[in-house]
Amino acid sequence: MAYPELHWLPTDPAWPQRLAAVEGAGWAEFVGLARTRLDFLATERLDRALRRRFPGAPEGSGTSPLRLALLGSATLAHLQPALRIAALRRGFGLAIHENAYGQYLQELFDPGSALHRSRPEAVLFALDTPHVLGAGAGLGERIGHLRRCWRLARALCPGPVIQQTLLPSIVPRLGANEHRLDGSPAAAVARLNAALRTVADEEGVDLLALDEQAARDGLDAWHDPALWHRAKQEVRPPAAPFWGELALRLIAARRGGSAKCLVLDLDNTLWGGVVGDDGVEGIVLGQGSAEGEAFLEVQRYVRDLAARGVILAVCSKNDEANALAPFERHPEMLLRRDDISCFMANWQDKAANLRAIAGTLGIGLDSLVLLDDSPYERAQVRAALPMVLVPEVPEEPALVPRLLAEAGYFEAVAVTGEDRARAAQYQANHARVALRGGAPDLGAYLASLEMRLSWRRFDRLGLARIVQLVNKTNQFNLTTRRTSEAEIAAVMADPEAVGLQLRLTDRFGDNGVIAVVIARREVAQTGVDLDIGTWLMSCRVLGRTVEDATLAVIAGEARRLGAGGLRGTYLPSEKNAMVASFYDRLGFRLIRSDAGGAKRYRLDLAAFTLPETAITVIAEDADTPASASA
Amino acid sequence: MDETELLQTLSAIVAEACGHDRLTLTRASTAAEVKGWDSLRMVMVIVAVEERFGIKMRTREIDRLKSVGDFVDLIRGRMAAAKG
Incomplete structure (x- = not known):
């Protein structure tokens, strides 16, 4: 029986020898082993070796493992290795909580359950088709059940909630015009899958489109009725590695891990x-x-x-x-x-x-x-x-x-206006680089760009782009804290918080929203400060003093909130070394650093003069109080 | 494929599915004697055997298996039937 292969990954004839020698090997070697074309048994072997070698947090991966809740109503254990290896392929570890067999709803409801205690950062609903059909009498009830599950998941997980579309595993009773048969389960699956596209969007849930993949590969590649009866495995084991890919692509896309x-x-x-x-x-x-x-x-x-x-x-x-x-x-x-x-x-x-x-x-x-x-x-x-x-x-x-x-390298979960204009922006960047060759010095070049930095507080319109920028910016990112639409909405509603979106235009065009700052008013013994929890910027606009102009905007917001100083944090990641001394350069004073490289800074606004830049700063909603703009 | 070869191939599949480096099964071996060869692992073995030999075994036939010897006979029977 054919199965969906990871056909884009290369095969490695030396893989068995490499796996045999992997005891004591480093994280990079494990990643390399995962980046080959593995069938389900090889995936399980690599997973066993991985868990023997890195029983806890994988050293060398640069991050702690992502906590994923895998929720379902049938057997899912055979899919876990595929999830971990698909994450490994992307360079990060995965800690999976799978609900006790059949108990996903109880665990969602019970605040003391193992699911709640596992504090998931992503939730994946992999419900089997017979179960969802049994969850209600008609389309409305079934969708209602899913909505309830998603909302419970949302309440305990700040990160992505993913719903697998139903595998069309039920055969027709009538034939090609199955939809005319009242009560047809096969037609109900088709209707549910169609409805999910709209409902999931309304609820901010991402879909894992298993139905479409099965349509491409053929149902037999994905599902074996004999194995369903034997082991309650809806996805047959040979399809597990591909299924793991589909799931991790979505999670990676939400974490800014898709290729660009x-x-x-x-x-x-x-x-x-x-x-x-x-x-x-x-x-x-x-x-x-x-x-x-x-x-x-x-x-x-x-x-x-x-x-x-x-x-x-x-x-x-x-x-x-x-x-x-x-x-x-x-x-x-x-x-x-x-x-x-x-x-x-x-x-x-x-x-x-x-x-x-x-x-x-x-x-x-x-x-x-x-x-x-x-x-x-x-x-x-x-x-x-x-x-x-x-x-x-x-x-x-x-x-x-x-x-x-x-x-699936370019998996995306939302499409924003900035996405569509990106090619033009990078093109214009080239023109700017060419101009730099002709301008006599950097200052004159920057002045010749006629840059305008227009900023506004977070608003509904910018929500998708803000979340996208926060989650995909790796290099110029002081703390690499990821976020969700719900968290951004919370910042908008909080009068003590400041969320800024900054757009840069110049004579070559509009760069779009290129920087995001999230800060919070903090009352300390020494007075009131504005604490910058997130500061990040697109690398498209590096070297153009945008960060200096941004600091002026932040300082203005601090004064508005009655803060006498700014606090900043640098948290090292694998990719943000370029901003390791960013706050030092801006004139912040180091107040604390720890062995892991994290640093805390403060800037006294009274004793500080803002740097001059060639950028005109335009406040688009400065006259609006923060509470009204939310 | 002769019986020795088939036993070797089956041993390799069971070893891989149950997480052993190597395994030598004989006709007299049973699942109970192999560490980790439980019903979940048996599903993996079935799927791998079906992929490897290009056959499809019936639920009833699988449920009747008592020993590795039975398993070998079933595989050979199915392969012969596939050749027609």
């Missing part, structure tokens, strides 16, 4: 043939040939990814003029030069070019996905830069869009 940039090879990836040899006229692309249409479809898929916020880059071993020629002259090209935020065509090795791309775009190497038809290049990049995501690419171009979709 698709790096494209050119020859035999975006078109057939080698442009340097065959010429622009000779490459295979476009209507009229089966292969040409398949490559066109690859380009269409990639362009649609860009339209919803994925940054595109090119990394090709080519003379630049040859590489650019199809973008400029081939009539069938769907991707244009303007769609590519960073274009690297030269004869250097790809690892060096990928470093340059990450540097130019101001994102981490682990945010890059390389699409390259050459097994040689893929292997080289994997060896040199193991953090870059490098999928196996089918030789048949017609299969490439599905590869990218199933690999």
Whole structure:
């Protein structure tokens, strides 16, 4: 029986030997082992080794394990290893609480239950189809049951609540027109799955679309009625690794762990043939040939990814003029030069070019996905830069869009206006960098940008973007505290709290909301201070003194709230070293630091002059009291 | 595939499913003698055997298994039936 394979991950013939030698190995080796194509038995073996080696918090992972509640009404134990290994693949640990068999509702209701005591940071409802159908007499009652479950989960978990759509495991009684049969369970499943799309949005619940995956793979790949009767396993064990992927993608997306940039090879990836040899006229692309249409479809898929916020880059071993020629002259090209935020065509090795791309775009190497038809290049990049995501690419171009979709690197849970404008913003960044080359000094360059920083307090309109920015910003982020829409709404309603969203525009365009600050009024013995719990900024606007202008805004808010000083915190993470001395640079005084690298600061506003910047600060709602803006 | 080979393959599957480094099963072996080979692990063994040999075993046949020898006979029977 076929099962859904992790077909984008490479196989490693030496995997059994590597696993045998893994006793005492470091976290990175475990991550490496997880980043190969594993079937369910290999997944279980790796999970056993992982738990032997790291029984508690995994040292070296940089974070404590994420606490996940896995709630269901049938057997889920066989899915746990797949969840842990899918998290490992993304570099973090997972501590799972699974409800006692059949007791998820009792545990949700009982504040003293093991579920409540486990303090979950994410809740995943993996309810089996017969159970949900049994939870009510009609669609309304069943949806009502789910809503109640979600609200209970929301009350005990600040992080994402995820609902698995129902596996369409029930066969029809009538036939193709099953929907005409009153009381048909198969039709009820279809209606429930359709309704979930709306209801889950209303409740802020993310869906794990198991129904759609089963439609792609075939129900038999996911479900075996004999195993359901034998062991109450709704998802059959061979599908567990893929199921774990689907779940962890959603969790990672909420934590800002999705990839940001698709790096494209050119020859035999975006078109057939080698442009340097065959010429622009000779490459295979476009209507009229089966292969040409398949490559066109690859380009269409990639362009649609860009339209919803994925940054595109090119990394090709080519003379630049040859590489650019199809973008400029081939009539069938769907991707244009303007769609590519960073274009690297030269004869250097790809690892060096990928470093340059990450540097130019101001994102981490682990945010890059390389699409390259050459097994040689893929292997080289994997060896040199193991953090870059490098999928196996089918030789048949017609299969490439599905590869990218199933690999799930760019999983997203919301689409904001900023996402859609991102490519243009990175493009404009290039123009700015080019201008920097021409301006005589940095100060004059910054002045020539005519920057305007307009800020407003948190509002409903900005909610999705605020949450997204807080959860995906890794480098310029003082405390790396993640958040949810509910928490942001709480800040809006709290008169003692200040939530700021800051937008930067300049002569090249609108950068969108690029910084977020969350601070709280604190009364101490020494007086009233404003304590900055969250301060983060998009790396797109680094090196432009936006942080200095932001400090002026924060100081203004502090005075409004009657605070005489600011307090700041730096919490080190794996990725935020760039702001380790940020508060020192701004003139804050270090008041405490601990062995783990966390630091507390204070700034006395009375004895402090704000730095001058070339940025015009515009308060969009400064005249509105905080309480009224909420 | 002869019987020795089949026993070796089955041993490897059971070892992997039950978390042992290696295992040598004989026709006389039973699940009770193998540490960890409980009903949940048995599901894993069944699924892995079906994938490995390209067969589908019936619920009733599985429930009747008393020893590894029975299991080997069942696999061989199903493989022969699959060849037609």
